[in-house]
Amino acid sequence: MPKKVIIKVPGKLFIAGEYAVTRQGGRAIVAAVETNFMISVKQTKGLSVMHTNIGLEAFSFKPTDLLKPGMIDMKSDWSFALTAIKKFIEVCGPLKSELEIEIQSNLGYGKNKKGYGSSAAVVSGIVKALNQFFNMKLSFEEEFEIAADAHFEVQGSGSMGDIAAIIFGGIVSYRNRDLIEVLQFPDWETFVVQTGKSVKTGEKLSINFEPSFYAESDKLVQRLSQEKNFSGFKKLLLENQDLLIKNLPKDYVTEKLDFALKTVNSHPRLAGKISGSGFGENLIVFSNGVSWGEITLLIQSLEQKNIKMEAIKFAKSN
Secondary structure (H helix, E strand, O other), rough: OHHHHHHHHHHHHHHHHOOOOOOOEEEEEEEEEEEEEEEEEEEEEOOOOEEEEOOOOOOEEEEHHHHHHOOOOOOOOOOHHHHHHHHHHHHHHHOOOOOEEEEEOOOOOHHHHOOOOOOHHHHHHHHHHHHOOOOOOOOHHHHHHHHHEEEEEEEEOOOOHHHHHHHOOOOEEEEOEEEEEEEEEOEEEEEEOOOOOOOOOHHHHHOOOHHHHHHHHHHHHHHHOOOOOOHHHHHHHHHHHHHHHHHHOHHOHHHHHHHHHHHHOOOEEEEEEOOHHHHHHOEEEEEOOOOOOHHHHHHHHHHHHOOOOEEOOOOOOO
């Protein structure tokens, strides 16, 4: 075993297919986004311990105890990390040493989270770090299954598309728990627009939709995954956005999101769409050769409404 493993973990932004992807066979396109989120693992003596920079108290535990029913409080701040360790043990066997695990996050927490999939980053990062530390040689598919099972056990819902993107990297075409394909997108510049309002995604996934919504969303996602022309891509992206707006409650598009959507998409070489559950949080924006002078003016316009916009990079595929 190495003395210490440090891994950098991306976040995620949905490009298309939100909500429709949550049922078996549903499709989405999800991007892994570079972040400064890091997980380190090293051997220790005594009890295993986890600590983080986001203000939570350090948590000490015995890994073998995690397998006992009811030992993990699913409402605790450490539930995702502990469940990821438990699922790893269930698949790979007992850990060969006690561990010190450190989580360094720049993705925010609670009301201040960025909407980059922090819980998915935790479970995916824990599984990847343990895989490397113990040299288990798990495939990406095996890492995905462990992380996805852990996330679902805590949250009880979700498509696991965020975990697919984080585990595999790059931009993935994802079919719920069935197919993950890494896509090759054109070299468009990308940005995120942040409204500053965090959302608990799990609370939004009980909304019911007509079968036609799912069919239309899947069709648009399939076409988007193959579209290389920017104008065609923007048209399909906005069709997916309109489909979501028509089928979700009115407050899916907040006042800030509405302003940002209209401002961004008024430019012919910019394409923006709400990323994720909506009701706040983020837009993902693609730029086809827009000058930085124009981008700066756009940023200033958004800042007048207390909306932030910053450049992002998609994480490389693994």
